[in-house]
Amino acid sequence: MIKEWRHRRAVQRVMPGDGRELKRFRWWQLPFRALFHLRSAGDDGRKTLYAVDVRHWQNQSSGNVKAHLYLDGRLHAVSKLPAVFPVPGGTFEVKMSGFGLKRCHYVTDEGREFQLVPDPDSAEGRRARLDREHPALSRTIGLLSLCVLVAALAVLVPQLAEQLTKSESIAQHTGNFTSPIDVPTWGNIAIGVATLAASTERALRLRHSHLLDGAAG
Secondary structure (H helix, E strand, O other), X not given: OHHHHHHHHHHHOXXXXXXXXXXXXXXXXXXXXXXXXXXXXXXOOOEEEEEEEEOOOOOHHHOOOEEEEEEOOEEEEEEEOOEEEEEOOEEEEEEEEOOEEEEEEEEEOOOOEEEOEEOOOOHHHXXXXXXXXXXXXXXXXXXXXXXXXXXXXXXXXHHHHHHHOOOXXXXXXXXXXXXXXXXXXXXXXXXXXXXXXXXXXXXXXXXXXXXXXXXXX
């Protein structure tokens, strides 16, 4: 029920585009722009090229990040994130986390899902190329990112529990908890930097876990 309500609200946020031309991806946009494509064939055999363009560091703190849907190179629709764009045969769903996109999929009316293809010049496209050309290295990097987030969570949870039980109102019910892991300030900073890098790497592959990446954010 809640999911359907959110879906309807997202559809209502969609505004028509002004037909402007899609600009090519520039190398200096790597940190803050995501661009994905999908070529679709209609019942009449006509090929349609869709593109989803998100400038995800633009006004992110104020929640004004928008997704732009292009149809055959022209701006077709605009919506704040999370976005749901109705198109013939289904919808495009676009969501992001604090580290980048976590979803950019075409969902058919029958419920099948297809992730859009990242532009080869984008950060997501370069990460996808690494996966194609060096799969073993790609898997190692992915596993390392996962291990970093699991380790960071293992350190964070005891520290958080210790801070919470310092409150008298909580301690009188649970007692005081002392974290078995004593991390110095520089260690917490290093963990923060590592988790940022790990979650960003996962976002380049549109991987997201509420427990791991959400805790890192």
